[in-house]
Amino acid sequence: MSIPFGAAALVTSSFIVVFTLTSAFTRLFFVVRCTHFQAINRRGQTYWKMGDNVSPDLLQQRQIPDLPPNMFYIPNFITEDEEQRILDKVRTIKQKRSSVTYSTCLMYITDSRQPLDLPHTPPPAINPCSTHSKQHSSRLVKNATLADQPRCRSHIVSGDF
Amino acid sequence: MPPWLTNPVVDRISSLGIFEDAPHGINHCLINEYLPGQGIMPHEDGDAYFPVVATVSLGGSLVLDVTEKRIVDGDVAAEDAKELKRWRILQEPRSLLLTTGSAYTDTLHGIAEITEDLNLGPETVANWSLLGDLGAIEANGGCNTRTDRISLTYRDVKKVSNVASKLFGKTR
Numbered sequence: 061m062s063i064p065f066g067a068a069a070l071v072t073s074s075f076i077v078v079f080t081l082t083s084a085f086t087r088l089f090f091v092v093r094c095t096h097f098q099a100i101n102r103r104g105q106t107y108w109k110m111g112d113n114v115s116p117d118l119l120q121q122r123q124i125p126d127l128p129p130n131m132f133y134i135p136n137f138i139t140e141d142e143e144q145r146i147l148d149k150v151r152t153i154k155q156k157r158s159s160v161t162y163s164t165c166l167m168y169i170t171d172s173r174q175p176l177d178l179p180h181t182p183p184p185a186i187n188p189c190s191t192h193s194k195q196h197s198s199r200l201v202k203n204a205t206l207a208d209q210p211r212c213r214s215h216i217v218s219g220d221f
Numbered sequence: 222m223p224p225w226l227t228n229p230v231v232d233r234i235s236s237l238g239i240f241e242d243a244p245h246g247i248n249h250c251l252i253n254e255y256l257p258g259q260g261i262m263p264h265e266d267g268d269a270y271f272p273v274v275a276t277v278s279l280g281g282s283l284v285l286d287v288t289e290k291r292i293v294d295g296d297v298a299a300e301d302a303k304e305l306k307r308w309r310i311l312q313e314p315r316s317l318l319l320t321t322g323s324a325y326t327d328t329l330h331g332i333a334e335i336t337e338d339l340n341l342g343p344e345t346v347a348n349w350s351l352l353g354d355l356g357a358i359e360a361n362g363g364c365n366t367r368t369d370r371i372s373l374t375y376r377d378v379k380k381v382s383n384v385a386s387k388l389f390g391k392t393r
């Protein structure tokens with residue numbers, strides 16, 4: 061009699077422990093998500109709910125019709141404040157680099173915190189209706205490797221700019 | 222990449238799941254400035270990239286011309302081939318344009334070297350129904366006067382230097 065009772069108690073207590081832990085994790089997850097949304101909303105982010113798992117639906121709604129699949133267009137992906145911050149940063153970098161007088165073409169690759177000036181923007185000598193020339197690519201590779209080696213973990217071997 | 226390029230843009234793009242299958246995730250950002258009158262000839266992005274491109278537009282609006290890519294005798298058909306399908310996509314400031322799948326592999330894209338995009342409307346702009354600010358274009362008679370535009374193009378560069386990989390290890 062005592063054995064079944066003990067087993068039942070063990071099962072019950074295990075169930076309570078598991079339930080409590082699951083509940084706690086669920087609540088914690090919910091709180092984190094809610095806090096995140098509130099933070100987003102406070103910043104005035106109305107179109108986008110970062111962290112919300114709505115991507116498939118959102119993308120379906122934003123698919124550009126008539127084109128081959130898939131192109132998606134999302135207006136107001138960032139706020140005006142966020143846009144301004146990035147623009148200010150780009151302009152600052154452009155001003156610091158006196159060599160960039162025509163227009164700006166900068167490239168960042170993994171772990172690179174310093175911009176690499178690319179020769180032109182947009183590339184002027186691209187053959188219409190074709191991929192960019194290998195010659196152009198290798199020139200960029202050389203620039204990237206020399207300029208960014210100390211900070212960069214990945215280097216572009218070939219590319220399309 | 223510096224934080225001002227990753228936060229908040231990369232996080233939001235990643236949350237869409239569109240780079241889920243990319244081997245490295247977003248590891249490359251190209252910043253281009255287009256002054257009024259500047260453009261880029263129709264081209265396709267090379268296979269050095271994972272076939273997903275995310276473009277964030279800043280500053281001004283402009284029209285991206287997308288053309289069907291057709292292979293004729295092992296080469297890409299001429300740009301002016303009349304039978305090719307064409308689409309116009311208006312890219313507004315602060316918008317995100319995602320290109321993947323056939324749209325990435327079977328089309329060319331370019332920007333006309335003009336100062337005004339004319340004749341913009343539901344019949345001529347493929348993403349008309351998705352635009353955030355229709356009023357501005359309509360109020361201007363279907364015309365977009367170009368101003369400075371900066372585009373941020375986020376991608377996954379597939380190929381990395383073997384030497385760099387050996388020295389520093391793979392990024393992911």
